[in-house]
Amino acid sequence: MANDPTGNQPSAPDDPQDNAAPSRRPIAPTDADATVVRQRTSLSDGERPHRSDAKRAEIAAERAARDAPGARRSDVPALAISHATKIYKARGQGRGATVTAVDDVSFTIEPGAAIGLVGASGSGKSTLAKLITGSERPTSGTIRFGDIEVNRLRSGGLRDYHRRVQMVFQDPYGALNPLHTVEYTVMRPCQNILGMSARDAVRRVHELLDIVGLTPATQYASKLPHQLSGGQRQRVVIARALACDPDVIVADEPVSMLDVSLRAGVLSLLGRLREERGLSLLYITHDLLSARVVTDHILVLNGGRVVESGMTKQVLQHPQDEYTKRLLDAVATPFATIRPSIDI
Amino acid sequence: MAAATGQTLLEAKGVNVVYEPARGVRIWSVRDVNLTLRPGEFVGLVGESGCGKSTLGFALTRMLRPPAKLQSGEILFDGKDISLLDGEDLRRQRRGGFAIVLQSGMNALNPVRTVAHHFGDILKAHERDGEDVGKREVRRRGTELLDKVHLDASVLGRYPHELSGGMRQRVSIALALALEPRMIIFDEPTTALDVIVQKAVMQTIKDLQRDEGFTAILISHDLGVVLEATDRLMVMYAGEIVEDQPSRALGSGLHHPYTEALLRCYADPRADEIDLGGIPGTPPDLSLSLAGCPFTPRCPLAEDICRREDPPLTSLGEGLAACHVRAREASSSPESVTTVRQAQAPSTPDTADSTEARHGQ
DSSP states (O other): OOOOOOSOSSSOTTOTTOOSOTTSOOSSOOHHHHHHHHHHHTOOTTSOGGGOHHHHHHHHHHHHHHHSTTOOOOSOOOEEEEEEEEEEEOTTSOTTOEEEEEEEEEEEEOTTOEEEEEOOTTSSHHHHHHHHTTSSOOSEEEEEETTEEGGGOOHHHHHHHHHHEEEEOSOTTTSSOTTSOHHHHHHHHHHHTSOOOHHHHHHHHHHHHHHTTOOSHHHHHTOOGGGSOHHHHHHHHHHHHHHTOOSEEEEESTTTTSOHHHHHHHHHHHHHHHHHHOOEEEEEESOHHHHHHHOSEEEEEETTEEEEEEEHHHHHHSOOSHHHHHHHHTOOOTTTTTGGGOOO | OOOOSSOOSEEEEEEEEEEOOSSSOOEEEEEEEEEEEOTTOEEEEEOOTTSSHHHHHHHHTTOOOTTEEEEEEEEEETTEEOTTOOHHHHHHHHTTSEEEEOSOHHHHSOTTSOHHHHHHHHHHHTOOTTOOOOHHHHHHHHHHHHHHTTOOGGGGGOOGGGSOHHHHHHHHHHHHHTTOOSEEEEESTTTTSOHHHHHHHHHHHHHHHHHHOOEEEEEESOHHHHHHHOSEEEEEETTEEEEEEEGGGGGSSOOOHHHHHHHTTOOOTTSSSOOOOOOOSOOOOTTSOOOSOTTGGGOTTOOHHHHHOOOOOEEETTEEEOOHHHHHHHHHOHHHHHHHHHHHSOSOOOHHHHHHHHHHO
């Protein structure tokens, strides 16, 4: 963990979790920190800290501040991946055989940036996403979110980290429990992570459904996943990811299972969220067109290594690496050059 | 290529397919579809999910299983109505008749049988009278078929899980070729594959179609892939075919507004400016009977007549489209439309050449 407190926070100076976010509750509270919280609000000792009214109030205030018109996130740290390497044991190939899924990858996601990770299957994109969201630990190298070292987080810390870094998966059909309504699905993180009351959570669900364009929210809230189209389901998944007001969204192929007609809608939603809420985005895909639309920078991965990186437009228009060129060649766009002639 | 000989290999007339579950709503998935395929044609069938394209593909190969039911219609394969065949008569049609390649080779192959076993199953089940397909014959034919899809004979001894996704899909294509069909339907053959692998598998399908001369229907939601591979494109919307054009004609001229909207969902990632269109709204609920043109609620051109009458497929440009507005525009100024089209269309009708030409642009 970071041993160098920034001193910005009015908590105990020896708190190793202290980070650069003054208005935020530090990730993974230490005992000292929890005591401070309790003293301020004189809660009963038995209450679990993550559901405490203090936290609820704090998060609400934080949200209010952030949702205020024109508010930008100034306190969001960068997510820095440095020399990340992940080596898996290979099965069935003899003793000691290994697969290097991610090989010495470094990059930084600045607040509000949108970075694309592109590559064919097996290039290490999704493994990198797992390292970043803390579901796998790197074999070597570090992933830091401000002062937090992600690979050292344990359950409680990871939970708080996930409040700030959320994931949107490829398959909107598999990511939603078919037996739960949209309202229930989106409500769970509000209650579990933000510790909201049921009534507040319902109100928040309706706000979120409005944000992702599922309007009228009351109509969609009571629906079950099978009553929604793929694009609508993916919007529900995004609403759920937004529920705990994250700073970073890691989206792993969020549109590849959607019809082309629905992709533009989801992509522009991601763009809008980034613009309006200052979200940073890590966009993982093999689809260069959507990467071009959503991201500013891309990294091209091949065999776990970054083979090319730069401004998205620059890289796609003037690819240097052979592999990038092959990826571009594989894009089927026979009418790209004729398209402007079609006009309604 | 055996195209354009004027004969008809497959003719579907008034095909209607309904999903009738024991409980729940009926879905009228394919609505009054008429189509004619010539031998050696490579046809693409595109549309959003749920538009009935796979259901139509299943209907044409008689693969529908309850709750899906061929409600009405005739399917003439080589002049013979196969819509009423069943049991042994239908099975006999598979040899030298029609085959289907499904989306996921993973699901289509039996995980506890070797690839050779799959070939054996098919070849033995369709032995001709007096023919005895032994182990050696299976190996010989299997090797030959795998070679056509650029796989090594060593694959015969392997189990599906030992193969990559692209290899599995190649195996299922080889299996479809085993009975020397005259028509193969490829139902999303590359959707589950990686982009680079997808490109290679599509190339194999194109080469095979050209070399073997079978009629192919490529079902896909990816208009880009379909346009690169096929000679002719059919667009489905809400269970109906709304447009039927030569693939090369899609680059110019007037089209069904749905086709035009689909085209706007594609762009070249290398372009200077990208303005990616979507199609607002969702396809209609197919449990209902539809009044008027099904695309009306999402259509920028919609007029009163579109709400009242479902437009028939009428001539538009080089093909057919079902749109009141476009039909009227085409009839009022046929000159301008054809000029644009001729200017843009590649001069040679050969697919391979026109594809090359487009790549070069």
